[in-house]
Amino acid sequence: MGELLQCGCEATRNKAPPRPPSSPSSGDGIKWEWGGCGDDVEFGYEMSKKFMDAKRRRGKSDIRTLINLHNNEAGRLAVKLHMRTECKCHGLSGSCTLRTCWKKMPHFREVGDRLLERFNGASKVMGGNDGKTLIPVGQNIKPPDKQDLIYSDESPDFCLANRKTGSLGTRGRMCNSTAMDISGCDLLCCERGYREETVVIEENCLCRFHWCCVVQCKKCMVRKELSLCH
Incomplete structure (x- = not known):
């Protein structure tokens, strides 16, 4: 941004000529x-x-x-x-x-x-x-x-709550029952299993922009299926 006097553009005087990647349009005379x-x-x-x-x-x-x-x-x-x-x-x-x-x-x-x-x-x-x-x-x-x-030290066990390390554990943690990666229930729930729960939450919906300059939304009740760790 040019706001630091001691930090400008990179000095290029002593640098070797660049060798950018070749492209189909580049010829030998460039x-x-x-x-x-x-x-x-x-x-x-x-x-x-x-x-x-x-x-x-x-x-x-x-x-x-x-x-x-x-x-x-x-x-x-x-x-x-x-x-x-x-x-x-x-x-x-x-x-x-x-x-x-x-x-x-x-x-x-x-x-x-x-x-x-x-x-x-x-x-x-x-x-x-x-x-x-x-x-x-x-x-x-x-x-x-x-x-x-x-x-040098192994990470503490984050599966269970631990005040000393500040870990809240993963009990009640939302997970993905179909995923095989780190968001999957098998890993996040530390093999304790999980339960399926249906919740109804309020979300913003049907949002419209009004000139100028406000976005107004309605409130909708949405039913969601959640997987929560035991």
Whole structure:
């Protein structure tokens, strides 16, 4: 948005010429150059590092600190290593004799999906004797790389209510009796089973926009079939 004086467009003077993906319309004579306003990922990377890591680096070098520092870096790399190239064609009648390219950050959803995949495959580690290294737990497990997420303690049991952890449990939780994924009753109800219940709820319906600028709705009673965990 141009509101931070120290954060502008990405510096492109010292960068190698771009190599955007080839397309059927691109020919051998097309020239490429960096231009536009690329996202300054290096500035964001350094600022995030100062903000997230500084306090932990000054503290004790315990296993939780080491894990937090590692996972912070994995989060930054999920953005930095997956920048996408966008280009714009120039030339008479769309001939694309010159193409200007710049770097943009990956979409937020793409970053989230990538981190969720890393979370589901996170590696369990333990602290080394020197207090500075992390060792993978288990046999024939490769050491996690910089993009992997790691943990040291197993998650508490969220099936039952637990005031200490803040878990409300899954008793009475709404679930999907036909789904086989994480929303399914078998998993959410922790194999305790579930019951079918018919409820009547009030919902907004027949909504209309009135100029200007109000949306008016009527109230309708709707009957729904719910699956609730025992």
